[in-house]
Amino acid sequence: MEGLKAILLICDGMADRPVPRLGARTPLEAANNINMNTLALQGECGLMDPIAPGVRAGSDTSHLAILGYDPYTAYTGRGPFEAAGIGMDVRKGDIAFRCNFSTVDGNMLVIDRRAGRIEQGTDQLAAAVNGMQIEDVACYFKESVAHRGALVLRGPGLGACVTDADPHEAGAKVHEAKPIDPNDQAGAKTAGIVNEFVRRSYAILKEHPINKAREAERRLPANIILPRGAGVAPHIESFEERYRLKGAAVVETGLIAGIAVYLGMDIVEAPGATGGLDSDVMSIGRTVLKALEDHNFVLCNIKGCDIAGHDGDPDAKVKMIERIDDVVGMLMREVDRCTYIILTADHATPISVKDHSGDSVPIVFWGPDVRVDSIQVYDERSVVGGGIVRIPGTAVMNILTNLMSTQEKFGA
Amino acid sequence: MEGLKAILLICDGMADRPVPRLGARTPLEAANNINMNTLALQGECGLMDPIAPGVRAGSDTSHLAILGYDPYTAYTGRGPFEAAGIGMDVRKGDIAFRCNFSTVDGNMLVIDRRAGRIEQGTDQLAAAVNGMQIEDVACYFKESVAHRGALVLRGPGLGACVTDADPHEAGAKVHEAKPIDPNDQAGAKTAGIVNEFVRRSYAILKEHPINKAREAERRLPANIILPRGAGVAPHIESFEERYRLKGAAVVETGLIAGIAVYLGMDIVEAPGATGGLDSDVMSIGRTVLKALEDHNFVLCNIKGCDIAGHDGDPDAKVKMIERIDDVVGMLMREVDRCTYIILTADHATPISVKDHSGDSVPIVFWGPDVRVDSIQVYDERSVVGGGIVRIPGTAVMNILTNLMSTQEKFGA
Numbered sequence: 001m002e003g004l005k006a007i008l009l010i011c012d013g014m015a016d017r018p019v020p021r022l023g024a025r026t027p028l029e030a031a032n033n034i035n036m037n038t039l040a041l042q043g044e045c046g047l048m049d050p051i052a053p054g055v056r057a058g059s060d061t062s063h064l065a066i067l068g069y070d071p072y073t074a075y076t077g078r079g080p081f082e083a084a085g086i087g088m089d090v091r092k093g094d095i096a097f098r099c100n101f102s103t104v105d106g107n108m109l110v111i112d113r114r115a116g117r118i119e120q121g122t123d124q125l126a127a128a129v130n131g132m133q134i135e136d137v138a139c140y141f142k143e144s145v146a147h148r149g150a151l152v153l154r155g156p157g158l159g160a161c162v163t164d165a166d167p168h169e170a171g172a173k174v175h176e177a178k179p180i181d182p183n184d185q186a187g188a189k190t191a192g193i194v195n196e197f198v199r200r201s202y203a204i205l206k207e208h209p210i211n212k213a214r215e216a217e218r219r220l221p222a223n224i225i226l227p228r229g230a231g232v233a234p235h236i237e238s239f240e241e242r243y244r245l246k247g248a249a250v251v252e253t254g255l256i257a258g259i260a261v262y263l264g265m266d267i268v269e270a271p272g273a274t275g276g277l278d279s280d281v282m283s284i285g286r287t288v289l290k291a292l293e294d295h296n297f298v299l300c301n302i303k304g305c306d307i308a309g310h311d312g313d314p315d316a317k318v319k320m321i322e323r324i325d326d327v328v329g330m331l332m333r334e335v336d337r338c339t340y341i342i343l344t345a346d347h348a349t350p351i352s353v354k355d356h357s358g359d360s361v362p363i364v365f366w367g368p369d370v371r372v373d374s375i376q377v378y379d380e381r382s383v384v385g386g387g388i389v390r391i392p393g394t395a396v397m398n399i400l401t402n403l404m405s406t407q408e409k410f411g412a
Numbered sequence: 413m414e415g416l417k418a419i420l421l422i423c424d425g426m427a428d429r430p431v432p433r434l435g436a437r438t439p440l441e442a443a444n445n446i447n448m449n450t451l452a453l454q455g456e457c458g459l460m461d462p463i464a465p466g467v468r469a470g471s472d473t474s475h476l477a478i479l480g481y482d483p484y485t486a487y488t489g490r491g492p493f494e495a496a497g498i499g500m501d502v503r504k505g506d507i508a509f510r511c512n513f514s515t516v517d518g519n520m521l522v523i524d525r526r527a528g529r530i531e532q533g534t535d536q537l538a539a540a541v542n543g544m545q546i547e548d549v550a551c552y553f554k555e556s557v558a559h560r561g562a563l564v565l566r567g568p569g570l571g572a573c574v575t576d577a578d579p580h581e582a583g584a585k586v587h588e589a590k591p592i593d594p595n596d597q598a599g600a601k602t603a604g605i606v607n608e609f610v611r612r613s614y615a616i617l618k619e620h621p622i623n624k625a626r627e628a629e630r631r632l633p634a635n636i637i638l639p640r641g642a643g644v645a646p647h648i649e650s651f652e653e654r655y656r657l658k659g660a661a662v663v664e665t666g667l668i669a670g671i672a673v674y675l676g677m678d679i680v681e682a683p684g685a686t687g688g689l690d691s692d693v694m695s696i697g698r699t700v701l702k703a704l705e706d707h708n709f710v711l712c713n714i715k716g717c718d719i720a721g722h723d724g725d726p727d728a729k730v731k732m733i734e735r736i737d738d739v740v741g742m743l744m745r746e747v748d749r750c751t752y753i754i755l756t757a758d759h760a761t762p763i764s765v766k767d768h769s770g771d772s773v774p775i776v777f778w779g780p781d782v783r784v785d786s787i788q789v790y791d792e793r794s795v796v797g798g799g800i801v802r803i804p805g806t807a808v809m810n811i812l813t814n815l816m817s818t819q820e821k822f823g824a
Contacts, residue, residue, distance in 0.1 A: 017781050026783075051822060053803050054810025058823020071823065078824050255824060352781055356821055358814030359783070360799075380783060381799060390801040 004368070004404045005296045006245075006340040007288055007331060008396075010066065011324055012059060012252075013306030013349030015361035015380055019314045027305075027314055027351070028362070028379035031321040035329035036364075036378035039343055043366035045375040046388025048396065049358075050347050056358040057393075059306070062346035063259050065393035067299070068243075069236060076160065077231025078255065083150035085258025088142050092235040095153040095160050095190055097227035099141070101125065102166075103220040104202065108174040110167055114147040116220030121210040122149065125222055128208055129201050137193045141201075141225065144254060151227050153193055159186025159232070165198050166226035174198065174226065194227055201225040238264035239297075243397065244406050248291040250284055251301040260299060266291075268298075275303045277316055285327035289334055301346070302327075309349025317351065332366075340367030340403060342396065343378070363388060363396070369403060416780070416816045417708045418657075418752040419700055419743060420808075422478065423736055424471060424664075425718030425761030427773035427792055431726045439717075439726055439763070440774070440791035443733040447741035448776075448790035451755055455778035457787040458800025460808065461770075462759055468770040469805075471718070474758035475671050477805035479711070480655075481648060488572065489643025490667065495562035497670025500554050504647040507565040507572050507602055509639035511553070513537065514578075515632040516614065520586045522579055526559040528632030533622040534561065537634055540620055541613050549605045553637065556666060563639050565605055571598025576640035577610050586610065586638065606639055613637040650676035651709075655809065656818050660703040662696055664715040672711060678703075680710075687715045689728055697739035701746055713758070714739075721761025729763065744778075752779030752815060754808065755790070775800060775808070781815060 014028065022030040049055070050062035051071060060081060061071035079096035090096055101115040101122060122143035132139040137155030144150060161180040167173065177194040179187025202224045205211060211221035239247045241264075249260030250268050252275035257267055270287035272280025281302055291298045302324055308317035331341060344363040347356045362383040364375075373387035391399070401407040426440065434442040461467070462474035463483060472493060473483040491508035502508055513534055515524040534555035544551040549567030556562060573592040579585065589606040591599030614636045617623060623633035651659045653676075660680050661672035664687035669679055682699035684692030693714055703710045714736055720729035743753060756775040759768045774795040776787075785799035803811070813819040 017783055024784075047799075047801060052810065053807035054812070054814040054819075056814060056819050056821045058821055061823030075823060350781075353817060357817075358810060358819060381785060384785065384799055384801065385797055390803075 003296065004338050004340070005292055006342065006367070006400055006404060007292065007335070008066070008297070008299050008342045009328070010063070010299070010301045011305050011343070011345050012301055012303045013309045013347060013356065014321065014345035015348035015359060016309065016317070017348070017350040017352055017359065019351045021314050022318070026380050027317040027321055029381065031318045031325065033321055033325040033378060035325045035332060036343060037376060039328060039332065039341065039366045040364050040378040040383065041376045042372060043364040044370045044373050044388055045362065045364045045378070045383040045386030047360040047383060047390040048344055048363040048393060049360050049390065050393040052392060053360065054358040056356050057347045058356065059253070059346050060255050060259060062393060063256055063301070066344070066346065066396050067239065067263065068394055068397035070394065074234055074236050076234045077229055079150065079229050079231035080233040081255060081258035081262055082144070083142070083152050083258070084261040085254045086142055086144045086150060088140060088150060088152055090152055090233045090262070091154065092233055094233040095158045096231055096233055097151040097194070098229045099149045099151050099225050099227045100166060101147045101149065101222035102224050102226045103222065104174060104224045110170050110172055110174060112220050113166070113170055113226070115222035116214070118147050118222045122147070122222065124210055125205055125208060128204050129225065132197065132200060134193050134196045139193070139197050147222065149225065151197065151225070153190065157186055158190045158193070159184055160190065160230045161187040162191045162194065162230050164228035165194055166228040168228070174224070177227070190230065198225065198227070236262060240264055243297070243401055245297040246295045247297040247299065248295040249299045250287045250291055251299065252279060252303040253301070256301045265299065266295065277304050277307055277320060279304055281323050281327050282330065285330050288331065292335070292339070305345070306349045309351060310354055312351050312354045314351045337368060340365065340400060342366070342400060360390065365399060365403070367403065415708065416750050416752070417704055418754065418779070418812055418816065419704065419747070420478070420709070420711050420754045421740070422475070422711070422713045423717050423755070423757050424713055424715045425721045425759060425768065426733065426757035427760035427771055428721065428729070429760070429762040429764055429771065431763045434726050434730070438792050439729040439733055441793065443730045443737065445733055445737040445790060447737045447744060448755060449788060451740060451744065451753065451778045452776050452790040452795065453788045454784060455776040456782045456785050456800055457774065457776045457790070457795040457798030459772040459795060459802040460756055460775040460805060461772050461802065462805040464804060465772065466770040468768050469759045470768065471665070471758050472667050472671055474805060475668055475713070478756070478758065478808050479651065479675065480806055480809035482806060486646055486648050488646050489641050491562065491641050491643035492645040493667060493670035493674055494556070495554070495564050495670070496674040497666040498554055498556045498562060500552060500562060500564055502564055502645045502674070503566065504645055506645040507570045508643055508645055509563040509606070510641045511561045511563050511637050511639045512578060513559045513561065513634035514636050514638045515634065516586060516636045522582050522584055522586060524632050525578070525580070525582060525638070527634035528626070530559050530634045534559070534634065536622055537617055537620060540616050541637065544609065544612060546605050546608050551605070551609050559634065561637065563609065563637070565602065569598055570602045570605070571596055572602065572642045572644040573599040574603045574606065574642050577606055578638035578640040586636065589639070602642065610636065610638065648674060652676055655709070655813055657709040658707045659709040659711065660707040661711045662699045662703055663711065663713040664691060665713065668713045677711065678707065689716050689719055689732060691716055693735050693739050694742065697742050700743065704751070717757070718761045721763060722766055724763050724766045726763045749780060752777065752812060754778070754812065772802065775803070777811060777815070779815065
């Protein structure tokens with residue numbers, strides 16, 4: 001594929017706050033990230049608020065925003081993106097749920113929400129409950145990794161404002177899903193379908209040979225499916241329709257993959273990508289370059305920094321940044337002169353917070369024709385004073401497509 | 413109350429423009445405000461636009477925005493906030509007016525809009541007209557300071573788009589309130605009620621013993637009530653619902669108190685607070701500390717700088733800033749390590765303008781875990797280059813609740 005191309009490298013949770021153990025420096029400030037600094041030296045820098053200043057973003061809402069979709073309208077809960085991420089056909093108006101294979105006793109008391117952390121055979125269990133018709137609603141179910149799966153309901157008059165069947169704790173009885181507003185007929189219909197699906201899943205799964213075999217081995221049977229987190233599938237213009245760019249995604253989590261699939265981007269798997277601190281990040285980088293051969297935009301999410309942040313481990317975060325820095329160096333060497341690299345984070349996951357925070361994150365635009373500014377170091381505080389100043393996440397694709405000259409003019 | 417706390421110190425109208433008499437420095441630049449500078453040195457700084465860049469804010473709209481409420485939807489005129497501020501029960505949908513006790517002659521010509529600047533007895537006059545029922549509308553009236561008061565109408569089918577009964581000048585005849593749009597039935601109904609209220613107030617007040625006594629003393633009787641500035645009471649989520657913070661307000665004006673009351677915050681009175689240049693600002697500071705004992709958020713508004721700005725008096729403004737600087741120093745010494753201080757202004761009141769302007773104002777966030785930046789001086793021009801860069805007023809509470817970890821995550 002010819003012409004201008006772009007790599008959007010999102011280092012999950014990389015931004016941080018000053019860490020006492022690092023001498024009041026952030027992990028980015030403490031890390032030896034010479035390639036990121038070169039990117040800053042040769043690029044245009046600033047701060048980015050994934051959603052808005054101070055707003056704590058999830059990885060899903062942040063990625064939607066950075067890809068140019070208003071998360072307040074495009075984000076209707078995790079269900080639809082999770083389902084899309086495992087390859088299910090999700091259509092506008094469908095109601096989608098995240099689900100667990102769980103273990104219950106004969107009184108519907110939850111023994112284990114994760115069915116003994118089942119790893120094998122869920123594809124056959126899923127096939128046994130997939131495609132049910134309940135009243136005028138088609139119920140599609142597919143397994144995800146381990147004990148996880150997703151349920152998609154398709155039919156007239158459904159609503160997403162329903163409570164979870166999953167009681168979220170062992171020892172509790174399976175909940176009856178209910179409409180959140182008792183007068184919401186669409187919610188009531190969905191709740192009725194979900195409850196019937198849960199009952200039927202138990203009737204089918206408790207007799208399934210896979211579970212009989214598990215019980216014979218004294219393992220917990222995956223004898224029920226418990227849906228949670230209902231969301232109505234939103235209508236979202238595809239990435240290609242919106243930007244006239246053929247996009248690929250090289251990402252490490254199902255949630256981000258789901259968003260990419262939902263936007264019609266191609267998923268390209270990187271060998272050795274684990275989503276953990278041990279991930280083969282250089283393999284991810286090489287996969288990005290490969291994806292760039294037949295796409296002109298590649299979204300790349302590397303998860304490790306977020307894990308280190310959630311763990312509150314500054315040394316692991318610094319090390320992860322330095323490993324990603326090697327990838328940045330490789331990308332800068334390998335791409336041609338027609339390729340942009342944007343380096344940023346989807347949110348901060350500060351060591352002190354051990355969760356996502358609403359702090360701003362550094363961003364750099366590198367590539368042909370950018371207004372190179374005076375910033376020479378890539379970190380949260382050094383980018384202040386750069387040409388990008390401070391932008392919301394939804395500005396990123398506009399700035400990029402402006403540079404790539406693929407954006408239509410607004411007005412005359 | 414344990415855990416993280418915050419003081420939001422808003423110095424009314426403190427920001428300014430370069431003043432020739434101060435050597436082209438702003439009052440903040442000219443003042444000896446070493447404690448504010450220390451706050452900047454130890455905090456994260458930037459510029460804040462209360463509403464948006466260049467937009468001239470009132471103190472009411474600015475405080476709403478800084479407290480995180482979109483003023484374009486939450487602000488429906490002064491009436492509802494004024495009424496709430498003097499302790500009236502204002503409910504969503506009520507129509508509220510600011511009012512004057514005035515003096516008219518028998519032909520309804522206004523002799524004095526302020527009824528001889530009446531100071532005493534308005535509580536008894538108010539009681540005489542309070543609680544009227546006109547058609548199906550209940551009319552509540554309460555006196556405020558001096559010749560002022562507020563009227564609240566409660567009933568079905570009322571609208572706020574009506575003209576004032578107050579002609580706004582002596583010598584003119586009392587106006588008939590009218591709907592702004594002749595086809596607006598809700599406005600027409602309100603106008604009819606207002607006109608009847610005004611007529612009845614004259615009938616009742618002209619015979620009232622307080623006014624008979626005033627006339628005997630050759631003072632102007634407060635013989636009519638003239639409403640103006642109709643506003644429909646908005647539905648606003650309370651401060652505690654929105655932020656899960658227990659909030660108090662130590663403020664110097666009824667207007668700001670009204671906003672705080674409307675948001676469900678507790679009002680704490682500071683002894684010696686006058687709202688003027690002579691106000692006991694140190695007492696205000698001590699009251700803030702006291703309020704912090706059983707609240708985790710205290711809004712403090714100190715009015716003096718705004719007065720000096722309206723007066724066009726640079727020396728008075730510098731002096732006021734230096735007196736507030738002592739309060740800032742005291743607060744920094746007295747608070748524990750779990751307390752944030754945010755120092756800003758609700759708008760500029762430039763010496764050259766003698767009124768509110770739409771200039772940006774400096775802001776600093778000081779407290780645990782902030783990304784301390786390189787800024788060392790707190791004034792309008794020195795904070796440029798700080799980590800906050802430039803934010804709208806509505807971002808302030810998001811940034812604060814992000815630091816305080818009381819904000820829910822948007823997404824996963």
